[in-house]
Amino acid sequence: MNFDSGSFRDRSARVFTSGEQVYRALSNEAYANWQQVSKQPFFLQRSLAGQIVGSEELSSDERQKFLLPGNVAAVLRHERIPFISYPYEWSFAMLRQAALVHLELLTDAVSSGLILKDASPYNVQFRGSQPVFIDLGSFTPLVPGEPWLAYRQFCEMMLFPLLLQAYRGVDFQTILRSQLEGIPARQFIQWMRWSDLFRPGVFTNGWLQSVLESKTQAAPGSTVSDLQKSGFNLQMIERMLKNLKRIIERLKWVPRQTQWTSYNDTLSHVADDSPAKSEFVHNICRTKQRRLVWDLGCNDGRYSKIASQQASTVIAMDQDHACVDHLFNSSFESRSNILPLCIDLANTSPAQGWRGHERKRLEDRGRPDLVICLGIIHHMVLAANIPLPDVVDWLASLGGELILEFPSKQDAMVRALLRNKHDQYEDYSLEHLESELQKHFRIQQRQSLPSGERTLLHGIPYQSV
Amino acid sequence: MNFMLAYFDPTAGSLLLQALVGGFGGIMVVGRYLWMQLRGHEQVQAVLSQSQEIPISTHFHSR
Known part of the structure; x- marks a missing residue:
């Protein structure tokens, strides 16, 4: 049994392999979340359609053979993805599909009282040409009044690279290969021209975010709980997701003809x-x-x-x-x-x-x-x-x-x-x-x-x- | 805005932005949030102004 060397950030749902099989070890909290999400109609429907990685819970007997640490409450066996690929190897349309998968899943999750705690394109893989969401540990209960904590990650790792490619023709692969955490708003905005501020997604998600990041210093309390107390609500997340989805759905990259295209x-x-x-x-x-x-x-x-x-x-x-x-x-x-x-x-x-x-x-x-x-x-x-x-x-x-x-x-x-x-x-x-x-x-x-x-x-x- | 703390938290900006793009209701939320920060700032200032200075002797005596 070997823990996957790329699965260490989320301690509550680590991936490990044994032979040809892929498993995920869940903590008590992650197991409770899994029990909640796996019963949701949207989850079952999207799993059947192949948009969420196939998973089954191991019996306690099967689990024993792995000699896992004591805090593991359950183990899932995942369908094996034929070939792991990374966003810096994807084309524009592939990253766009990964972004849409996130937004669609998140929209469904939010209406079922759940949310995705991450928005990393690495959580999407391709089974042949079809995107599959693989990070089941990312589904967590939605806390009323809390904003979507992964919004910034979504912008840096998916939205900004897509906008950069579509509006400025800058190939995002080389950037994502060296900056594994994505493109920060202030860097993104440096690539944009003034006229780009009027194009969908740039002003609010890019410029305004960059300004707020540079002007807002951490308050004594938590911004999340202060926003909660100020009346932040679910409709605001839903509206934002709708806007993001509209921007990305309409996004097109028209590549120049190269010597290789014909x-x-x-x-x-x-x-x-x-x-x-x-x-x-x-x-x-x-x-x-x-x-x-x-x-x-x-x-x-x-x-x-x-x-x-x-x-x-x-x-x-x-x-x-x-x-x-x-x-x-x-x-x-x-x-x-x-x-x-x-x-x-x-x-x-x-x-x-x-x-x-x-x-x-x-x-x-x-x-x-x-x-x-x-x-x-x-x-x-x-x-x-x-x-x-x-x-x-x-x-x-x-x-x-x-x-x-x-x-x-x-x-x-x-x-x-x-x-x-x-x-x-x-x-x-x-x-x-x-x-x-x-x-x-x-x-x-x-x-x-x-x-x-x-x-x-x-x-x-x-x-x- | 200067909220006294030196540590920069870039996520705070993205969280506020979610309220800002959330329509009129969101703008009200941001207004209330900023008001809370201002009140919090004033309260901290008030506590600091009421605190007594402890005189520290500038003479050190060797024994």
Whole structure:
């Protein structure tokens, strides 16, 4: 039994794992809250719809085997989420969905005499493309007259990043990756122009909050109890939630066209090779059902979609935010099992947070059974300057089978990459790639593509042969 | 506003804001809240002004 290294802030409902199973240890208080929330019609309805993580209470006999500390009143077994992802890997539409899930749950909870004590996007995960609320310990009884204590957290971790992306086109991922607690109001407002103050959500939630934060010093008593005595009531929370929901529902981010958004349609060699690549991927994917597939440099997700037919979950990664957002929107609509993420392969998400354990590195969150790596290796070697053996070594360290596309130095896109560079890449050749691959994989299949300068390879790790 | 304490509590602002965006009733709540703070401040000042100073000798005698 191991307590999850990211679940320590709420002592009353800590998550732990044992084998493949995920559990939550509840204190007396958290258990009483669970008993209350789990009977609510909204909770049952949303759990059935898959919007709240599936949970069941263990019998006392089952609980005994974990040898938990004495203050644990009950243990819940949770449904396992296929792949844990973080807000700094999500696209705009994903963070927007996470924010809406919070507001919808909170609206239901408030009308049932409950409230969410946190508003962290980390409390939402994605089962494929569908958001799931996972932090059941966050539901607590609503104290009459108390404001929503997590409102500030909601703004800093969800509302401000969304407004920043929608109004100013600033990619929030890099900010949320370094500022795990989100964007404070005073920082948010510095990014806004004067004209943005008239756009929904900026003046009250941003500017006014920033002013109040800087002008209001702590009173001798508690602000919460003083507001209670001053007549704060439930309708004020409800009105605020309605306003926040309206702002976020209407929020749109229209990404600029990037070189990647129409990559697969505009380049002739890509179009020529596409059917053969699709067939190659399809033939490998159909051989068996796989649990987890990674598609590196997924672009419009066409190969992720092929893989998703024979896999439980596909993680579709791309550096281009616009591509990931577009793929998420289509996956969300079709309720597919594809989870798109914004990932720079030359700088993947590190282990970070408290003692470097709170948020796990990308590679530590689940071993893929198959890695699809099409049209990406030349970018890693020739643009990011990562030595080819290192790239192969990293791909092998992921532990799964590999489908890899290699464009030769005569390929049009490779020539474009090298046009203004000194060619120091003597190791960039098919022969060298194969010799490196053979250190880790048995090359099962190779196929030249119609454009003539690209080769597909299928490798199987030796340990699984 | 100066509520005497030096420790900055940023959550207080976000809590007040929830009342401010809560319509006319919310503005009344904030008004009452500010009135309470002002009264509390005056009471603290009154207590301080009534307190007696304790004279501290400036001479130290060595034994």
